[in-house]
Amino acid sequence: MPGSFSARAPRGRFAPSPTGPLHLGNAWAALLGWLWARAGGGHFALRIEDLDAARCRPEHVEALRRDLDWLGLDFDGPVVFQNRRGELYRAALERLTGQGRAYPCFCSRAEVARAASAPHGRAEDGPVYPGTCAALGAAQVAERSRTRPPALRFRAEAGVVAFEDAALGRTTQDVQAEVGDFVVRRNDGVASYQLAVVVDDAEMGMDQVLRGADLLDSTPRQLQLIRALDLPVPAHAHVPLLLGADGRRLARRAGPPTLTELREAGVASERVVGLLARWAGLSEGGPRRPADLVSGFSLGRLPRSAIRVDAALVRASLGPSG
Helix, strand or coil: CCHHHHCCCCEEEECCCCCCCCCCHHHHHHHHHHHHHHCCCEEEEEEECCCCCCCCCCCHHHHHHHHHHCCCCCCCCCCCEEEHCHHHHHHEEEEEEECCCCEEEECCHHHHHCCCCCCCCCCCHHCCCCCCCCCCHHHHHHHCCCCCCCCCEEECCCEEEEEECCCCCCEEEEHHHHHHCCCCCCCCCEECCCHHHHHHHCCCCCCCEEEEEHHHHHHHHCCCCCCCCCCCCEEEEEEEEEECCCCCCCCCCCCCCHHHHHHHHCHHHHHHHHHHHCCCCCCCCCCHHHHHHCCCCEEEEEECCCCCHHHHHHHHHHCCCC
């Protein structure tokens, strides 16, 4: 069974993907994660999740580091880059394969979607994987590997996974029934998000994982991987998302200005932090520095449901003309 982290100052992280400029939704998660760690006198790290070579760009890394510094968030230790950690992921995959917990899969997404036995799964993951390749023999694997490189799938455990989310309370999911065996290495050899985040958090000593509620469904899968790899279990907190007026997740598309736009327009970062703090229920909305919010921070003060953000009003108050 996986253990827990020993009693010490907490360790948290912000782990953005450098696929474009940071927006207010990113700043929201970064600020809350920073406050959670700092309120406990803890360590806060920056990890760049840049495994997607087709979409991640070095210039975005430099921009996000400038934006986070402008926002008033500091980080401990060197910046960690996922694209430099391939050996760690390969070692974990070899361990899972050696245990019989991971197996080669030759199915494309389209083939999984067409499988008659595949019931509808969680929306972001498509249909439940029907186990098409779960029982292939060595000869079949060798034959199919001649024409298509396989992905690796993790054999999901049967039964309900339950955990206590520090922001949302008790959460349950039957991974096998609702997701099925899931990918831990893509067929191009790149580790999946589910595997990489588990390996990275354990290797970096992270015992606090704060992220958006859109990733809540990933946690039961990650807990199964943690158990299989005998890693310590971090505390999880999934915070409400910032949504646009249309109810869709706030992102880089037409919405409030990016942090870079605000910074380059000369907007005081304290105004941005104050707005985020008001949405979090931590202040009345006046200018604030992150350090001003540490002493009064509690996850229990955060709203439980998503927050609607009026992009026009945000642009009027924080944008270049504000």
